[in-house]
Amino acid sequence: MATLGDIGVAATINILSAFAFLSAFAFLRIQPINDRVYFPKWYLKGLRSRSLHTGAFVSKFVNFDFRSYLRFLNWMPAALQMPEPELIEHGGLDSAVYLRIYLIGLKIFIPIACLAFAVIVPVNWTNKTLEHSKLKYSNIDLLSISNVPLGSNRFWIHLVMAYTFTFWTCYVLKREYEIVAAMRLHFLASEHRQPDQFTVLVRNVPPDPDESVTQLVEHFFLVNHPDHYLTHQVVSNANKPSELVNKKKKMQNWLDFYQLKYSRNPSQKPSMKISLERDKVMCSSKSVIPAAFVSFKTRWGAAVCAQTQQTRNPTLWLTDWAPEPRDVYWDNLAIPFVSLTIRRLIIFVAYFFLTFFFMIPIAIVQSLANIEGIEKALPFLKPIIEVIPKTIGISIPMKATFFITYIMVDGWAGVAGEILRLKPLIVYHLKNFFLVKTENDREEAMDPGAIGFNTGEPQIQLYFLLGLVYAVVAPFLLPFIIVFFALAFVVYRHQVINVYNQEYESAAAFWPDVHGRIITALIVSQLLLMGLLSTKEAAQSTPLLITLPMLTIWFHRFCKGRYEPAFVRYPLQEAMMKDTLERAREPNLNLKSFLQIAYIHPVFKEVEESESDPASEESDQEPVLIPTKRQSRMNTPLPSKHSGSMTSLG
């Protein structure tokens, strides 16, 4: 039961710290020495290198161009300027769609907040329930549902608002699902020719006494997909040569560092070993895994094979879309099926017991939450509690002030801290000072990794839950959430443009989960409102309130049927269209040569490359710390006209 003053103090502290973070960032980012911490994405794309800063030695580390200090908040509008299609090309569809989740927050909560402040706040405020009760309350509690007397007819207004908010949320969700599905389909349709469009991963090839795996695969697909099969690549367990390659890489690094010009022995030795191991792996049938990447002549053929069952036994000849080559986790392909099943059972058991034993602390809290339980455990609280008969409906909305403080700490200051990248900044400079020996090392030290979908998304979901739960109950929480969504949107858009490097592209395959979780939050909020109103003796509204989650579930099923297939299936018409276009444009395309090496184990690829053009020879003639315009493995577009970081510095 924090007072308005308490919230004011918390807000001041958090706004000040957020502002401090943002100012520190604005200052640090224009120092050349931090360039690789705040703009690694541009280095990785090969659009920026250290050679930009020529001149005095000191100006390599500190920015003496005082004009740039005047424009130091430029990054905010700059982060918003890059249009979405360019953002998709620059940062990948996954990142662009991830940013849309923050946008949805704004789209849902800004209209809801306006309506809530126009309708619910006056309705709550013009009562005298709290004034007449013996509870302690602050001014802002007068704006919450706590201030409406028991059994009041005014609850009908809250009910109508709950319906309105639900319909609005569902409308926004439906539109977004539609847009994201269209974006995904457009992205897939406009993708360049890629090996994974033609390729299917086949697992659990059954053992055959007469034929090797590669023969078996070829025969099977020649028989069952006679018009479409093109070629295949068996998967080998190359974990051993893989280790050697890692070892070689380390050696190579030391070689670079010591500049041992004519003694190539330390690097040559593992390379020889690797060649031997590779031949061993390639020849021995033991290291061949009963799995293969099978490529087809057309996308249509691959789509058919990936989406159908091949044989009677559904655990043999399992086919699925091949992931793109850089997304293959080669070590895991070697795990046999039996082991996989057992691992799944173990995880299942562990998950169950985690959930089950988690009930123990919850049960304890539950027993305390029971008012009588509190009385017994903490008898000194008795006078406060006994004021009872129906304060639950009053005290729950009062918890809002706790969450407001939480939002300010985690959502405001936390997001501002994200842009400062304090930990990567320190780690990079420490590494740079103590560990970095070669350009390779520096690249590794600078590597920002991918944006953390796995931690960011649950955080967003918490805010959706809070917003939806408190929209009807205590709407004064909404502005704080809106500020979070707006700030996070700008900050993460900046980070996607300038910092993070997407590892691989799922083409927004995660969207059905995002949608489903917001729906869950919506249903939780409806159930809580139902419980709350029943304690406020407004039980006559229950049937209408039950209808609400029911309609929401139906809406979810509708969306699942209408939009989810775009995320899990690949329609044959699309495949046929791309095939036909390609055949018309490039009638003489040699697809086989394009696909034959796409899914070779990276170890063999690297060995072949290093054998054909030995990189070690190049390193002899060049200085150690030469800035290279290293081409990223991703497509490299032209530099953006709207890229804020380029205009403010270059």
Add this chain to the structure above:
Amino acid sequence: MATLGDIGVAATINILSAFAFLSAFAFLRIQPINDRVYFPKWYLKGLRSRSLHTGAFVSKFVNFDFRSYLRFLNWMPAALQMPEPELIEHGGLDSAVYLRIYLIGLKIFIPIACLAFAVIVPVNWTNKTLEHSKLKYSNIDLLSISNVPLGSNRFWIHLVMAYTFTFWTCYVLKREYEIVAAMRLHFLASEHRQPDQFTVLVRNVPPDPDESVTQLVEHFFLVNHPDHYLTHQVVSNANKPSELVNKKKKMQNWLDFYQLKYSRNPSQKPSMKISLERDKVMCSSKSVIPAAFVSFKTRWGAAVCAQTQQTRNPTLWLTDWAPEPRDVYWDNLAIPFVSLTIRRLIIFVAYFFLTFFFMIPIAIVQSLANIEGIEKALPFLKPIIEVIPKTIGISIPMKATFFITYIMVDGWAGVAGEILRLKPLIVYHLKNFFLVKTENDREEAMDPGAIGFNTGEPQIQLYFLLGLVYAVVAPFLLPFIIVFFALAFVVYRHQVINVYNQEYESAAAFWPDVHGRIITALIVSQLLLMGLLSTKEAAQSTPLLITLPMLTIWFHRFCKGRYEPAFVRYPLQEAMMKDTLERAREPNLNLKSFLQIAYIHPVFKEVEESESDPASEESDQEPVLIPTKRQSRMNTPLPSKHSGSMTSLG
């Protein structure tokens, strides 16, 4: 708390009534007058007609062959003699697999009962809990878990038994799933060439301003399945001519009856009308529904099209396997998609409110089930209840005697009543006496319909639930259940062979549901045991008991992954194999002519047939009640060597 004597009385009554039903059946079935009630299946297959009984007029109604009275119980072994492959050919795979559910009951419960009587019964019996308590109890209650004292170490034996029973049940279920899946695949593989193997039902063809539905369908499949598309048949809304055809049929019947030899007007008129209506329907684009049956050159092509998504929009060009022609419900194909969606929403809402308001009576019962609630509602029960502290663990097993009585009434006498077919017997004779005018009418009066999966299956599931719940708690219930399963198996096997006529064949597609429901019963039984043991102060066994449903759920998921695909998907290898074989055997097969008329609306088919060979002309020359060897529309196999009904009568 029935005593042993009470159960004995109930058993006597029910065994006597079951025996009376069986005797009455044995007597009635060999009277020729009832032949069409007890052996309609053989009439429908064309293997039996009234001409079998020649001789005196009276012997057409009453059986004077006294030797047959001596063999009157022959039907029981006879029903068991027909081997399963022949049964499948005779009664369809659905019926044969349905009978296996009763067999599973025997396979699960006979070993469980043996083990329970060898282990659990002695363990329960050698206690003196009930003797020392103030509860009323009968001798058989001494055999139940009620007789084990609180917190006894003997509960470990019950725990071990619960594990054993679960493992045994899962083992039987897994084996059966395997067998049924193999039976289904074998059945599908050995099926003759049928139109539904090559055909896909396409719904939601989008409207096009320039092309008619039939043009659109042809173009779409020529483009997207160029190598496989063969032909198609659009679906028309023929509900209006359909009504006229029904009218015509009635007229035809009256015509037969009155033998109006030269005045064909009453039949001719609707026939004319029908032709007009048909032309109207076929020409008008309004009555064409945006749906079509599309046929492919190969099973492979159809399997691909049926199991993939065609276009971006997952609500357009919906493809699915075509049902076999006699399984198409033509009237429903005309329902537009929007209407279907709305109907689904209405059903969803209705289902929800049914479940929701069902909670009200349950809540009332629940409040009574609360012991204190009973005390308040029925104060005179106080002395009995106050005996309380922990009789729940004692009184629940005592409910077993109620269920024993239930099993004897519903399971024993009820199943014996099923074979007597008292209602069809009376209805048939009444109809035969008052309504039957023509041979057609007689066939309709005799029609036994299909076996009632929809009512029979839930009944079996109740017995599975009872058996599994009481296996550990009160095993003396098991023999009663075993008798039910054995009796029902024999009776329904007899009925499948001699009475019921399968309408269409789903190739045992219902099996995953059967499996899932037995698993549910198993989990319910485990949860109830957990609750029971916790009231018996054996809570230290809880972690081990929680593991049990968890393992069961895992087993279910395993079975789902391993066997369910056989029931929902059609593997490409199978399709390719059948295609290749067929091409080798019949290289000059004209598939198009075979498929072109397969999916024409039955109304048009009948009109065409009646126009080409007018049946009305035949009826002129023949007497009204001529016995026809009507060929069934199903495949007619040779009469069975093992068919009990044939040997006992013929």
